[in-house]
Amino acid sequence: MDAGGREDERASAVDHVVAAIRDLIRDRGLNVGDALPGEIEIAAMAGASRNTVREAIRILKAYGLVESRPKIGAVITDRRQxxxxxxxxxxxxxxxxxxxxxxxxxxxxxxxxxxxxxxxxxxxxxxxxxxxxxxxxxxxxxxxxxxxxxxxxxxxxxxxxxxxxxxxxxxxxxxxxxxxxxxxxxxxxxxxxxxxxxxxxxxxxxxxxxxxxxxxxxxxxxxxxxxxxxxxxxxxxxxxx
Missing domain, CATH: 1.20.120.530 (GntR ligand-binding domain-like)
Incomplete structure (x- = not known):
């Protein structure tokens, strides 16, 4: 597989985890201020590696949808509004x-x-x-x-x-x-x-x-x-x- 194919595959895996996190937020009724599960739990739930989970969370941070807090982890926020x-x-x-x-x-x-x-x-x-x-x-x-x-x-x-x-x-x-x-x-x-x-x-x-x-x-x-x-x-x- 060429480099472009590997990049597309990685992007697809990250998108899958982002979608999984979105579904988790909806299914558990999480709101702004609530903490997401840890990387290990998300990885197991999404069938992905922890590196892929980290990349997905990094994207969510870039969009202002989550932020990292000491001793808590990734917390749902919404800085867009x-x-x-x-x-x-x-x-x-x-x-x-x-x-x-x-x-x-x-x-x-x-x-x-x-x-x-x-x-x-x-x-x-x-x-x-x-x-x-x-x-x-x-x-x-x-x-x-x-x-x-x-x-x-x-x-x-x-x-x-x-x-x-x-x-x-x-x-x-x-x-x-x-x-x-x-x-x-x-x-x-x-x-x-x-x-x-x-x-x-x-x-x-x-x-x-x-x-x-x-x-x-x-x-x-x-x-x-x-x-x-x-x-x-x-x-x-x-x-x-």
Missing amino acids: TAVNALLSFAIDLSAESFRDIQGFRRLIEMNLGEVLVGRIGAAEIADLRRLNAAMAAAADPFEAARLDFLFHRSLVDAAGNRTLAEIYAMLEPVIRRLMETGKSLRRAREGAAAEHADIVAALERGDRLGFAYHMSRHLDAGLEYIPAARADGPPERGGR
Whole structure:
């Protein structure tokens, strides 16, 4: 067999192992963060050599589908969506229109959280929300303030207990954080966001679903004040970030 034939055969063997790993992930219901079996187990399952298994995993790493972690081995990840969203977050034009589009999406998710969270969220989660809010208000760096702002909202979504919803929200982190950075260098913006967060938490604590939706709605509109194009159109209703 010539060199070209051997290369084709090796490529075919690697493709076979990649397909076997894909089937294993599906059949065992593995998700992002779960570890793959060891090389020996995969080799036995796929009827391949360990070298072929290593090459298959190397390809999966190159595509951002797995990563190696010390003492754990190959772990399922998915950096592709993160990379796409990071690129989008830098490319997005923070106009009044794009702000309304992003906040409109968040409104569909976050305004309705009160229906689920009231009666479900506990004292420890309320305390964590207050801790994140205080840290955001005290942050001097606008990027750190935006990170803490996102964690506050992500904590609300996570507390609802819907895994799919939480995963979708997490995927949009780079885009949402880019929007949250707007105005965060201004003390009044951070203080305004912190006050609105406090109103949202207080509504949750007293079991006020309508109050939660009201304060969340105002909060999700407030950052429009810091979009230059929007300021030319006049002041928005008071809301949040």
